[in-house]
Each structure stands twice: as C-alpha cells, then as structure tokens.
Amino acid sequence: VTRPGRPPGDSGTRTAILTAARSLFAEVGYDRASIRAIARRAGVDAALVHHYYGTKDDLLTAAVRLPGAAGPLLASAFTDPDRVGDALIRGFLGLWESPTVRDHMLALIRTALTHPAAAAILRGVVTREAMLPITTHLALPHAQLRAELTGTHLIGLALGRYGLGLEPLASADIDTIAAAVGPTLQRYLTDPELLPR
Amino acid sequence: VTRPGRPPGDSGTRTAILTAARSLFAEVGYDRASIRAIARRAGVDAALVHHYYGTKDDLLTAAVRLPGAAGPLLASAFTDPDRVGDALIRGFLGLWESPTVRDHMLALIRTALTHPAAAAILRGVVTREAMLPITTHLALPHAQLRAELTGTHLIGLALGRYGLGLEPLASADIDTIAAAVGPTLQRYLTDPELLPR
Numbered sequence: 001v002t003r004p005g006r007p008p009g010d011s012g013t014r015t016a017i018l019t020a021a022r023s024l025f026a027e028v029g030y031d032r033a034s035i036r037a038i039a040r041r042a043g044v045d046a047a048l049v050h051h052y053y054g055t056k057d058d059l060l061t062a063a064v065r066l067p068g069a070a071g072p073l074l075a076s077a078f079t080d081p082d083r084v085g086d087a088l089i090r091g092f093l094g095l096w097e098s099p100t101v102r103d104h105m106l107a108l109i110r111t112a113l114t115h116p117a118a119a120a121i122l123r124g125v126v127t128r129e130a131m132l133p134i135t136t137h138l139a140l141p142h143a144q145l146r147a148e149l150t151g152t153h154l155i156g157l158a159l160g161r162y163g164l165g166l167e168p169l170a171s172a173d174i175d176t177i178a179a180a181v182g183p184t185l186q187r188y189l190t191d192p193e194l195l196p197r
Numbered sequence: 198v199t200r201p202g203r204p205p206g207d208s209g210t211r212t213a214i215l216t217a218a219r220s221l222f223a224e225v226g227y228d229r230a231s232i233r234a235i236a237r238r239a240g241v242d243a244a245l246v247h248h249y250y251g252t253k254d255d256l257l258t259a260a261v262r263l264p265g266a267a268g269p270l271l272a273s274a275f276t277d278p279d280r281v282g283d284a285l286i287r288g289f290l291g292l293w294e295s296p297t298v299r300d301h302m303l304a305l306i307r308t309a310l311t312h313p314a315a316a317a318i319l320r321g322v323v324t325r326e327a328m329l330p331i332t333t334h335l336a337l338p339h340a341q342l343r344a345e346l347t348g349t350h351l352i353g354l355a356l357g358r359y360g361l362g363l364e365p366l367a368s369a370d371i372d373t374i375a376a377a378v379g380p381t382l383q384r385y386l387t388d389p390e391l392l393p394r
Contacts, residue, residue, distance in 0.1 A: 026310075026311070027226070027311070028225075028226070028229075029224070029225075032225075106310065109310065109356075110307065110310040110311060112360075112361065113223075113303065113306065113307040113310070113356075113360055114223070114224070114307060119360070119361050119362070122361060123361050123362070123363055126357065126361070126363065127363065144364075144365055145365050145366060145369065145373075145377075148357055148363045148365070148366040149354075149366070149377055149378070151357070151363075152353040152354050152356060152357035152358075152363070152366070153350050153353050153354070153381075154353070155353045155356060155357070156349040156350050156351070156352045156353020156354065156356065157346075157349050157350070157353065159306075159310075159349060159352060159353065159356075160323065160345055160348070160349035160352070161349075163309075163310055163316070164309060164316050164319060164320050164323070165316070165320070166320055166323065166324060166345045166348075166349070167341075168341055168342050168345070169342060169345040169346070169349070172342065175393070176342075176392060176393060179391070179392060179393055180342075180346055180385065180391050180392055181346070183384075184350075184381045184384070187380075187381070188377065194376070194377050195373060195376060195377055196372070196373060196376055
C-alpha cells in the first residue's frame with residue numbers, strides 16, 4: 001500500500017535493500033539481522049524497508065527468491081529431452097559464473113543452514129522452482145526424487161566450485177565439467193531404470 | 198606442553214570444548230565466537246581451552262576434523278574397485294545417519310561458508326582426507342578432479358537429505374539412494390572415459 005508522503009518506488013533502492021538483507025542474513029543469521037541494521041547498510045530509513053517489503057519474513061522471501069535469469073535456463077532444458085542433462089549443467093554453470101547470482105545463491109545456502117524459514121525457501125528453489133518443472137515435463141515416475149537428486153548434485157558442485165574454490169574443479173572449463181556431470185543429470189532426469197520398481 | 202598445576206587431560210572435557218566450539222562457530226561465525234564464550238558454553242575456564250587447543254585457529258582445526266568413524270568408511274571403499282561407488286555411498290550415508298556426525302558436518306559446512314579458514318579445512322576434508330586416498334589408490338588420471346566431483350556430489354546430497362530435509366530424499370531408504378547414486382560415484386571414480394583426453 002503506497003501512502004501519500006512516501007517516496008516513489010525506486011528499483012535502485014529496492015535492489016540496495018535486498019542486497020543489504022542478503023549480506024546481513026548471511027553474515028549474522030536471520031535472527032540477529034534487524035530491519036534497522038539492514039536499512040542502515042542499504043543507506044535508507046527502516047520505514048522504507050517495511051514499506052517495500054513488509055515483515056522480516058517477507059523480506060527474507062524476497063531476498064532469497066531465485067534469480068530472474070533462471071527462467072531461460074529452465075526453458076533451454078525443455079527443448080530436447082535427449083540432451084536435458086548437458087543443457088542443464090551448462091545453463092546452471094553459466095548462471096553461477098555471474099558474481100551477482102553466485103553471491104545471492106551462496107548467501108541463500110548459508111542462511112538456509114541456520115534458519116528454518118530460509119531452508120524452506122531453498123527447498124522450494126531447488127525442487128519446485130528449478131528442477132520439478134523439468135522432471136514433471138519429462139513425466140517419469142519419481143519426479144520429485146529425480147528433481148532432488150539433480151538439484152542437490154548441482155548445489156554440491158556449486159558449493160565446491162564457487163563457495164570453497166576446490167581446485168582443479170574451480171578452474172575447470174565448462175566443457176570438462178559438462179562431459180563428466182551431464183550424463184549423470186541425464187540419467188537422474190530420464191533413465192526409466194534409475195530406481196527400483 | 199603440560200605444565201605443573203594444570204588439571205590432567207580429560208577426554209570428557211576435551212569433547213565438551215569441541216562440541217561447544219562447533220556449535221558456537223556455526224551459530225555466530227568464527228569471528229564472533231570468542232574463546233571465552235566457547236569456554237562458558239563448555240562449562241570450563243578459558244585457560245583450559247587454550248591449554249588443550251592453543252589458539253582459536255587451532256581450535257577450529259580440531260573442531261572440524263573429519264569424524265573418527267570415517268576411517269572404516271574409506272577402508273571399505275578400497276576392498277573392491279568394481280563396487281567402490283556402491284560401498285562409498287552406503288558408507289557415507291551410514292556415517293551421516295549418526296546425529297553426532299551429522300551435526301558436526303553441518304556445522305563445518307555452515308562455518309566454511311562464512312570463514313576462509315574453515316573453508317580451507319573443509320576443502321581438505323572433502324578431497325585430501327576423504328576422497329583423494331580413494332582416487333589415488335585407483336591410480337587413474339585426473340585423481341583430484343574425480344575426488345572433487347565425488348566429494349561435492351556427496352556433500353550436496355547430505356545437505357539436501359540431512360540439512361534441508363528435502364522430501365522424499367530425506368526419508369528414502371539407503372538402498373534406493375545407493376541404486377541411483379552408486380553408479381554415478383563408480384563412474385566418477387573409475388571410468389577411464391569420464392573426462393576428455
């Protein structure tokens with residue numbers, strides 16, 4: 001609800017608030033990150049944070065939402081079921097190569113490990129938003145478990161490559177990783193014999 | 198160095214200090230966790246923490262060291278190269294089913310995402326301590342990258358199953374997960390065609 005006297009909506013300010021929230025949630029945990037401290041880091045008044053994002057829970061939800069670039073990633077994975085594993089690993093790594101996406105996702109993972117509400121959001125990102133549309137589209141049994149095996153493999157890979165800087169994984173080129181991991185994802189997503197019965 | 202007047206070594210006290218350190222590192226981050234606060238949580242004097250564990254960096258190293266039960270896991274993976282993937286996923290999940298190991302490892306991952314020294318230790322755990330002995334034993338090219346693909350897949354799986362409680366992954370029985378993931382690890386660890394050239 002916009003009231004008279006409030007400043008007009010400003011996407012720069014909104015972005016600054018979300019960036020400040022992500023970094024503070026990640027650094028000190030959800031419980032210790034006050035709206036006041038987030039506002040201070042963003043260089044705005046605390047009332048403006050409430051105005052744009054409501055409660056702290058609402059702000060958390062907004063801060064950890066899947067980056068907008070994930071849409072095209074998912075679309076590309078639908079184009080050819082025989083190459084979904086390769087398309088997915090390449091699209092996923094392409095997304096994470098962006099420092100903005102990387103910082104956002106690492107902050108989400110950190111926060112999810114210390115706060116149940118963030119964990120619930122990450123569960124939604126990994127399965128419902130990112131992977132389940134693919135497995136549902138492929139219409140095989142165990143769609144949810146396939147989505148989770150795929151999503152958790154990707155999260156672990158990203159943690160090692162971007163979060164921990166494991167070498168040579170961190171410096172490996174995308175073709176090398178796709179050669180190794182693409183067939184795994186292809187099998188998790190499409191192999192009718194993946195699971196018993 | 199043990200000096201006269203210090204209390205004798207006591208494995209209960211040492212364990213209490215390590216447990217307190219792990220939980221505090223995970224909750225408030227390495228930088229904010231003081232030796233004094235760790236001592237208070239363990240119910241001992243701060244001097245005793247220094248006596249047993251030296252500096253805070255030394256304490257971090259001790260707190261995040263691989264659980265002792267990992268030794269048998271690694272040994273089991275050496276017994277039959279044709280079944281190393283299956284043995285590894287079963288041994289790994291068996292370890293994580295223990296609440297002590299689970300809490301320890303989740304705390305290590307949380308701390309690693311916020312503190313470079315903990316990240317360095319987790320890198321060592323994933324590769325040198327846990328996976329590299331296996332790939333080195335198998336004596337194939339790209340031993341380090343194979344170790345990292347295997348280790349990060351397992352970390353991601355554990356995060357999803359034990360850290361985030363993703364369903365149905367969290368409730369799936371070990372046979373089901375081994376059927377899906379065992380062949381992946383087998384390929385990462387032993388397939389000569391895994392990587393280009």
